Amino acid sequence: MSVTKDELLKIATSRSNELIELTAKLIRINSENPTGSQREVIDFVKKYLEESGIEAEELKANEAFPCVLAKIGNDEGPSIILNGHVDVVPAGDLSKWRFDPYCGEVTDTLILGRGTSDMKAGVAGILFAMRLLKESEAPIKGNVRLHIVSDEESGGQYGTKWLCEQGYSDQADACIVAEPTSNFTIEIGQKGSNELVLKAHGTSAHGSLGNYKGDNAIIKLTKVLQNIGRLHEIRGQFSLDQAQALENSKYIAASKLEMPGIENVIDHVTASVGIIQGGTKLNMVPDYCEARVDIRLPIGADVTEVDRAIQTIIDDSDVDGVEYDVTWKNFGNSTSIDAPIVQAIKKYAEEIWDIKVLPAYQWASSDARYYREKGIPTIQYGPANTEGIHSYNENVDIQDVINANKIYLLSLCDLLGIN
Ligand SMILES: [Zn+2]
Known part of the structure; x- marks a missing residue:
């Protein structure tokens, strides 16, 4: 009897310590960009995949910013890309940190350090999801492809952009970028x-x-x-089927940014x-x-x-x-709110957190656009405590890390035919 979705969920729960340890280990490797090196973190990711029984391939357009690619599954169904970056922004003024930015300390509720939210917890979540699918020999119909990049914080030209240009995103049916969002929103478009x-x-x-x-x-x-x-x-021009996501986005901008009129940033x-x-x-x-x-x-x-x-x-x-x-080269981009990837992540985020989850457009931009430019339905969803991102005392909630991993895992099950 092959493993079921419920069994996979139980395995993820029982092995959640491994996920926390993986996140902490990633934090303890300093991978500052542009001030540090990506070598150690990339080697760590490759080793982790190999220990999971997953073949990993290193590719690079620039010696300093390697990518790691991996794949599990077959060609008998959809192909889903999981994307994450392992570079982090510099820690900056150390006197402003209450802890060593590379301590990777695990408290009762938090994991501490630069890159916890942006986005090593997300990377850990997708790596662990692939490991669980592989080790349990889950009967997936289709495949999961991993794109780990190391230059997101300096523009992405040697990472996601390059991978997409070289054809490594071809034939993908959906993409999950594990960048930090709040647990109640899925990013489905951006400016x-x-x-x-x-x-x-x-x-x-x-x-x-x-x-x-x-x-x-x-x-x-x-x-x-x-x-x-x-x-x-x-103003931008939104079609009728974008109305719900636009309304969600304005609501989120107004509640997160708390300034009169700030919701207009979405469509202006x-x-x-x-x-x-x-x-x-x-x-x-x-x-x-x-x-x-x-x-x-x-x-x-x-x-x-x-x-x-x-x-x-x-x-x-x-x-x-x-x-x-x-030179106009970067346009607003979006994925349909009805895309299976959006609906799967929404369903499990709502189920696991027991909250309402809003697919929405962001005011900022990210690597997700390179996949959307290729016509691939792409979402961003990942664990985050936003206040420390690109700032000081960055941290992430342990519960958020555990839940995000489960949401990825269950969504992959739905998309790849595991009941
Ligand atoms: Zn990021």
Whole structure:
């Protein structure tokens, strides 16, 4: 008799200590990006898979950022990708931590350390799910493919983006990215992020003759930047079947961010001036200044409308010699709320946590988009205590880690025909 879904759940429960230990071990390997090395953590993942009886393959576009791929199952059903990154952002100012960021300490309720929430607990959850399926010889119809990457925190070009470009995501029917979310939400879409560069050209002169001679490029650019907020008026376009997820997203943004009107971040363009550079010397009227603006496009945004609006802002600012440069390459992306992967994760997250779970769109972006660009229904769901992410004193709830693993495991059972 082959193993059933209920039996797998019992095995996961009885062996949950192994999952906690795996998470703690991953935390104790410092894999800071860009300041550290990914070698040790990648070797650890490969060894863990091999000890689980799963063949692991290392691939790399860049020596410093290897990926680990693995697969279990057959070609007689759907193919599901599990994705996670093992790099972490630097710990930063150590005096702001209440504990050693790489201690991996396990308290009564928490696991402590850099990367617990983002996202080694999620990685542990998908690795452990694969191990349980493999060791129990679960009769899966189809396969599970693992994509572990190590450069997510520096843009993903040697990780998920590269894997997708090289065809390693081909023929996949769904993808779970174990990035941190709250337990009550499944990320099924996100905004696209693009860089706008505004360039002002002026004429230099001696600083002592400012106001009288020369044409100050910094002053010109600030006039344009004062109006850049007009881009926030542009909305995305959502279809009728996206209405529920849009409503969920606005509700989540309002309750998490707690600022009046903040829910509009989901379906409106945002433009944040991040960097401004101009001038050469204090006693010279600057002849050049540029600003780099982080533009986030909601799902369905019309880029020709955004382009037109940028030009209108420049024209209305009543200055000459200002031009802009933007290559639109990152768009809002989403997975249907009705996709089997979304419904499976929702069903088990609700069952295990006994709460209502809302599939929703995020205001930020992540590696999930590379899979969606390939037409693969993709979700993000993973254990997290969000306040420590990319900050200090990062931690994760043990219960969250255990439950996320079970949710992955049971969803895989549903999708791969294990009853
Ligand atoms: Zn992450």
